[in-house]
Amino acid sequence: MMDDQEKYMAEHFDLQTWKRILKIIVRDKKSLFFMLLAVVVMTCIDIGYPLLNKFALETFFSDKPDFDYVPYFIALYFAIALGMGISVWAFIRGAAKVEERTTFEIRMQAFRNLQQLSFSYFDTTPTGWVMARMTSDARRLASIISWGLVDFLWGFLLMIGILLISFFINWRLALIMTALLPIFIVIAIFYRKKILKEHREVRKINSHITASYNESFMAANTTKTLILEDDNATEFNDLAERYKRRAIRAAFFSSLFWPTILFLGYVGVAIVAYAGGKMVLNGPIGFIFTTGTLYLFIDYAIKFFDPVMVVARVLTDLQQAQASAERVISLIETPSDIIDKPEVVEKYGTIFEHKKENWEPIEGSITFENVSFKYKNTDTNVLTNFNLEIKAGEMVAFVGETGSGKSTIVNLISRFYEPTEGRILIDGKDYRDRSISWLHANLGYVLQTPQLFSTTIKENIRYGKLNATDEEVIASAKLANAHNFIMEQEKGYDTYIGEGGNKLSTGQKQLISFARAVIANPRILVLDEATSSIDTENEKTILEAMQTVLKGRTSLVVAHRLSTIVNADKIVVLRNGVVVEEGTHRELLNAKGYYFELYRNQFMQELEQKLIQDI
Ligand SMILES: Nc1ncnc2c1ncn2[C@@H]1O[C@H](COP(=O)(O)OP(=O)(O)OP(=O)(O)O)[C@@H](O)[C@H]1O
Ligand SMILES: [Mg+2]
Structure with a gap:
């Protein structure tokens, strides 16, 4: 500064x-x-x-x-x-x-x-x-x-x-x-x-x-x-x-x-x-x-x-x-680091004027092909020669200690950043050959610190799909398990939530941004620590809801709490930007490797806490 x-x-x-x-x-x-x-x-x-x-x-x-x-x-x-x-x-x-x-x-x-x-x-x-x-x-x-x-x-x-x-x-x-x-x-x-x-x-x-x-x-x-x-x-x-x-x-x-x-x-x-x-x-x-x-x-x-x-x-x-x-x-x-190539703009339109008629429907398979990535103004790679295959409709979870590169991976998929080397393919085609808007129109994204706008709850959810009806808003809120707490608010869906949603708790904000992400019915859903501020009781219900919401969509879930991802089709275990293990929860437990250790430690901790609470 x-x-x-x-x-x-x-x-x-x-x-x-x-x-x-x-x-x-x-x-x-x-x-x-x-x-x-x-x-x-x-x-x-x-x-x-x-x-x-x-x-x-x-x-x-x-x-x-x-x-x-x-x-x-x-x-x-x-x-x-x-x-x-x-x-x-x-x-x-x-x-x-x-x-x-x-x-x-x-x-x-x-x-x-x-x-x-x-x-x-x-x-x-x-x-x-x-x-x-x-x-x-x-x-x-x-x-x-x-x-x-x-x-x-x-x-x-x-x-x-x-x-x-x-x-x-x-x-x-x-x-x-x-x-x-x-x-x-x-x-x-x-x-x-x-x-x-x-x-x-x-x-x-x-x-x-x-x-x-x-x-x-x-x-x-x-x-x-x-x-x-x-x-x-x-x-x-x-x-x-x-x-x-x-x-x-x-x-x-x-x-x-x-x-x-x-x-x-x-x-x-x-x-x-x-x-x-x-x-x-x-x-x-x-x-x-x-x-x-x-x-x-x-x-x-x-x-x-x-x-x-x-x-x-x-x-x-x-x-x-x-x-x-x-x-x-x-x-x-200032030019943007991430822009569409002229031929892409020609076909797909700009971020202000889309040519939706040329947008192909999206299946949702994602492939990392020898991807290396480093943040601007830094010297070291966060990812080096990273490879990963995600099939359309799969739920893939990323686990690993803090700083291991989980958010980086999902941000790369969302094209908030682009690979420094290598390619990311969506439906078998380099995502830089299609427009940013095409991808974002098909992508739902929920963050740990959700960004809400200073308007009503209803409008905040509607931001996910500007022409959504009230019924759609309510349906997606129900899906995200946000409906109950919204109804408890003074004016229900018309409650004004203050600047950045500061009249709500972090967990409540997450539920709303979850509803906002699903209302547009995206093919790819990214949840980066999205459930970390929701209490265990609520988490269970949102997890159940997630099962229905995620069904048929490609979903990428980053979670510290491993209990939330045991159902994933694939769990990718990261350490310093490198995949150390990959498989289902069962397979990884059986392998008795790094994931097994992580899971056991967390399980023991949770058990301990529970015991202390019960006393
Ligand atoms: N905007 C940034 N600029 C520079 N370096 C960054 C930036 N964001 C992350 N990093 C670095 O990249 C590495 C991976 O970070 P990343 O946020 O992907 O980790 P993470 O696995 O999501 O961690 P956490 O569990 O704490 O969210 C870290 O070493 C971090 O310091
Ligand atoms: Mg992160």
Whole structure:
């Protein structure tokens, strides 16, 4: 996480990244066009207004004032007021629209990409990181880009416009004005750099603080049992203290910036006023310099330094947002490790658009052919030259001590990961020759820590088959033996189960996810420690239910409790990713090998516990 923070703390300005972001913005061409048009109109008015004043001054405060023009001036001022009002309204509305559209677009594209990313991405990317990109980065970028564009265009046009007109009317005064420009730019860059650096530090500490918060929430139980409250508090105190110091420093520089700029700006205005005043009083012979022109220059001088600052600010804002932009782009563009080949997509469709008419029905036989596998960013193989044959409709159980590779095998079958070497065949064909969706549409998967969604029980079960009727939901709940406890809930199937189902016990969550897995009537069913949180009494009933549910399907069951798998057609005993024994429960017991030992130990333990309970 922290490495990542450093990684994206890029200091350089990378045009490539911004081009990609721009591509997202120009999707809404209409809003963008009207926004920019409004800005151009507004800038023209900004430049034109002092000009109009100048002419008014010259017309009405001359030696021979001509009042016939009064109605025209009134009409012009009215038009300017109206134009100003309309263009301000239009650009605010436009920028807000562009901002919202961009946020929406970034979130949609990122979300879409997240849907298709493989497990290995989520193994190495913390949830918090993704959340931060989707929420704060997306918004920040959209806001900087939309309002930044407005400010930049306005500032740039105003600057150029004022300069052009000034040089046209009086190049001497215009030169004085421009002479101050480099000083401004140097000061602006100096302060901006300082502020940027301080902010970067502040953000770095802030991300440590967020991580700290996060951990202290997530690990509240552990912290309490380990009596780490005091140490945690001290550590946090240090962090917060550092944050405070840095933030105050950043505020110090920020607070100095504007006064310095304002001071210099008005010094510039004063110089222009002084030089211009002198020209009015005793300009060279044949040189016409009116009070109106002096007014124009003073007004332009005041206006001139504002856009310079705005442009400088936008540029530094963009630089500051560079990191956000890179992270967002990385989220949108990270390719999945597991994707269908083009010819497979052609035939079977994408994960968003299936071509179901081309999907072959599935039998459910599975073959591992010399499969080797290692997780990304690790060095050692979890499986090496692994071979296994599973017939359609068989119930195969995987047993072995923790870390022996059981979950890895079932995750490979589910194509959450793909073999590094070798092939996995389903119905005799490499599963990479058919689409991921084809497999997943035929696969039910129940985990030890089931993931439920924050809606009702009924909807959670229905996620397994979106068009299921209420009757089907109830039938599958009955099959999974979940019906009884569901009926005991306050609102039965309509009970809302809270975020991630946290209003239910782990065992209850497992029953629901079991019902969800069977409702779609999958040909292959994967149960990874699915029954480990269900009490022995319930387990018996769910086992009976399983017998009916599993019948005719290929099922892969990982279970620590060996009593649950004695009926399996085949038990595969693993040790460090290698099959050490294979056979039915009976055969393996007779062999008196590793399985026999495992079984005996567990049997004795359970017996012991039972005896203790009975006493
Ligand atoms: N996402 C991962 N990234 C890197 N290594 C992993 C990952 N998941 C598992 N491993 C490693 O692969 C090996 C096999 O793990 P696996 O989860 O398959 O074991 P298991 O038999 O299911 O264990 P358990 O009974 O504890 O669930 C272990 O050494 C583990 O450390
Ligand atoms: Mg496991």
